[in-house]
Structure formats: C-alpha cells, structure tokens
Amino acid sequence: MAAQSATDELERTGSAGAVTARPRRGAGASLARFAQQTWRPVAVLAALVVIWWAVTAANLIKPYLVPSPGKTFDVILAQTGYFAHNTWITSYETILGFVIAIAVGVLSAVVMVYSPTVEKSLYPLLLFAQVIPKIAIAPLFVVWLGFGLSPKIVVAVLMAFFPIVISTVTGLKSIDPEMLQLSATMGAGAGKTFWKIRFPASLPHLFAGLKVAATMAVTGAVVGEFVGANEGLGYVILQANGNLDTPMLFAGLLIMSLLGVVLFVVVELLEYFVLPWHASRRTDAATTSL
C-alpha cells in the first residue's frame, strides 16, 4: 500500500511539473515568444532589400528593368492616395471573396459529410470546378456580371473555396469514432454532437485550409482585375506594365504581396486565439508564423 501511494505521488508530481513547465496562456510570455519567432524572417527580408538595393546601386541591372528600392518607395510616397484607393478596392474584393468562400465552403463540407449521396454527386463537380484555370473563365464573369467588383469577388471565391471545402471535409471526417459512440451513450442529438465535439475537433484542419485559401483569395481578386477593371492593384500593375513604368509596377507588386501576408497573419492570429490547445500551437516547433 505504501509503495502504491508513493508511485501515486510520483505520478502526480511528474505531471504537475509538466504543467508548470509549460505556461499555457500568458500575454507577456507569448509576446516574447512571438518576437523570438519573427526576428529571423524579418532579418531575411531586410537582407533581401539590401541585396536589391546593392544590385541596383551597382548598376548590374538596367534601372528600367529593375528599379531601385528607393525609387519604388518614392513612387508609393508620391501617390499615396492613388495606392490607398486601389489597395482598398483589392482588399475589399479579397476579404469579401474570402468570407463568402468560408461560408459556402464550410456549409457544403458539412452537408457532404452528413449526406454521402450529396458528397458523391457534388465532389466530382467540385473537382471539375477546381481544375478549370480561373484565368480562363474570368472573362466569362465579366461578360455576365459587368466591370464592377462582383466578377472579381466571384473569382476570389472560386479560388479560395476549394481548399476550405477539402480541409473541412477532412477535419469533420477525422473524428474519433469512439467519441461519436460516447456521444450516443450520453443521449446527445446530432446538433449537440456537432457543436460540442465534431466541429471543434475539425478546426485545426479548417485553419490549415483557411491559410491556403487566404493567399488564393488575393490571387483571385487580382486575376479578376486583370481581365477587366478600372481600379484595384491588378489594374495598377497592368497599367504600369503597359507604360513600362517599372517603379510603379514594383510598388503595386510589393503592396499586393503585403496584402496577402497580412491576411495570412490575421488567419494565424485567429487560429492562435481560437485553438490555443492545438498541437501545432503548443510546442516550440516554429514551423508557422511568417
């Protein structure tokens, strides 16, 4: 008996140690960790700008092919209003497209998981829609929906939709069958089982899909603008290209990439707050974050 209580104690202190060793939620600690995780990519980024600057300053490449960083930033500063407006347009299309894609994607995934018939009939169609190059059908949306923002939003939705559906279906299906049996013995209905067990369990998969989808949504919006637009970052780039105005072109590209990165980081932060429990969030494996 004495030996038993001793092992009991051992086990308790063992796990208690594990609890204190890993602070779970602490604003200060997490901020410090964030800084620790981000300084490397920031340093790499700074190095790239320096190389860019060095190459142009040494005249290794003709300025009309690759403008210097200084010139590019000058263009942005000189025309802040113009860039702000067009960035806003593309952001609007991207975010709206992204949000619609989440709503439609998650909903269709749920329907497909609960109805094998729907899944069998819808899945091939989804795949078909995915393999069509979006740039090839984008002009069609302009014919159907005109030159406004809607065709761009549609292309953004189409681009972002697929990874969301796939990841949500995978997430919902990866539930432990014993968990569902347990739920049945608790007398829980389909609704409670979904909200308390199945949906939360699928969130890590969903967020993986959202991260891919976020970057796809930006591409979608810009592709939409390429086909027919008179505003937005895609339009800015196309105009600059036509005028051989490379500083303007580079400025547009820079802002566009920044837009994608910002959206991605927002999704990551959201994941951080929604899933503090998930495996990818708790170890020191800094595989994500920028």
Next chain:
Amino acid sequence: MTSMMAGNTSTQRSSTATATGAAVEIDDVAVRFRTKKKDVTALTDVSLRIEPGEFVSIVGASGCGKSTLLKLVSGLLRPSSGQVRLHGEDVRGPRRDIGYVFQRAALLEWRSARRNILLQAEMRGMPRAQARERADELMAMTGLTGFEDAYPNELSGGMQQRVALCRALLHRPPVLLMDEPFGALDALTREQMNVELRRIWQETGTTVMLVTHSIAEAVYLANRVVVMTPRPGTIAELIDVDLPVERDYGKTMSEPEFARGTGRIRDLLGAASASD
C-alpha cells in the same frame, strides 16, 4: 463497411426470465456481419445474466467478440438474433443509463479535465451546479484533485484514463462498461488503477462489465469471469471468483483461490488456441 444481417425472429425463445431484477440479461444472442467477401459470425450462443452490483470481467483472445458484447449491452450494436435486456428493458438503441470507458481516454483536447467530465452533464442537460459538485466529488475520489484545470495533453496516460472514468460515472449510471480501459497503461500505473477501480466500484455499487486481456486483472477485480473463445465468439466458461470483498493487491494474488482462477482461465484460453 459491414452491414448487419436481419435477426431471425423465429428462433427467439419465448423467454421465461422476464424482468426479475437482473442488471444485464443476454439471451441466446448472435451477431453476424456481412463483409465484402464473406459472412462473419462475431458472436453466437451467448447467454449471460448479471445481477445488480456485480463486477464481471470478460477475457478472451483478440477477435472473440468481447468488445462486441459491450456494444450490445450499450445498444450501440443490435444483435442479429436473440435479446439483450438492461434492467428488464429491451435494448433497442443507444442506452443513456450506462457509462462507457474505452481503451483510449477519448478526451476532448480543448477542454480541461473538469470540462471533459462535465461534457456528460452538458449532453444530458443535467443541472449545472449539481453536475459540478458531482464532478469535484469524483475527481477527489480518483485522485484528480489539483488537476481540474489541466488539459489532456498535460496529463499522463493514467490521469487521462481517470478523467474518462469520472466522465463515465458522472450521471451515476447503474451499469459501467469498460473496454480494455487500462490496456495502454504501463504495468505500475495499471496495478494502481486496478486498486482504485475496485475501491470505486465498492463505493458506487454500480454493475461493472470489464473487458481485459490481463488474466490477473480479470480475477483480481471480478466476482465472475466470463471466458470467451473465438471463431465464432462464444462463452467457454463462467468462473466464480471466491475471493473476499476486501482485496489487497499483494495478498489477493498469493491466495490459492486466485491461483485456481487464473490457472483455469489459462487452461481454457490455451485449449482454445491449441485447437486452432
């Protein structure tokens, strides 16, 4: 996957043993699965009667239908023929008046130990304050005090299984079904859990059906041991364990009755594997 064959109702006995206070009655039950290639008989000719408050262990080689038996009692699976009754009532679908513990703790990662236990209450719509009180009581009983707010990934395997046990006991189920609950634990933790389970059983008075691979565990814990043989899964023998109610892990194991029980089970299981 597999689909169940319709039960043959004409072979059902006109059972005379109706509702005489047994906790679990299994009456001439068979379970057959139809897979792509062939029909598989998982269980056949199984009859078993368990009185309220009994602790029954079920041992047997892999694939002899031990887990299937628990699924039948819980109503998660319907028999192809025969009848299963819980407290005299026919089992027709998933039953709420049981507690289930699996080999894996099956805890929700995003919930603390306490909230994992309270899942049972939320699903059933039990009064919150009362459920919380009961959860605290169970956590104290299983030595989880101080770990109420720990998350599953912060708990050892034994601790996780304790949480699963508390969750299964929260609603005071008259019948507790345990499917190899300690199979994934190390030997030391397992012994300790056996002692605790025995104590909890004595304190709560629930009927327990425990599926296990460990012969020693089966005999130490139970009043009766059901020995099953595979292909097709059926009951080979019911062994009464005539050990005192108060059991001490070390002492009990050295008693002649313990040796007799485990020896008999080994003989039966050995004979089954030798005849293959």
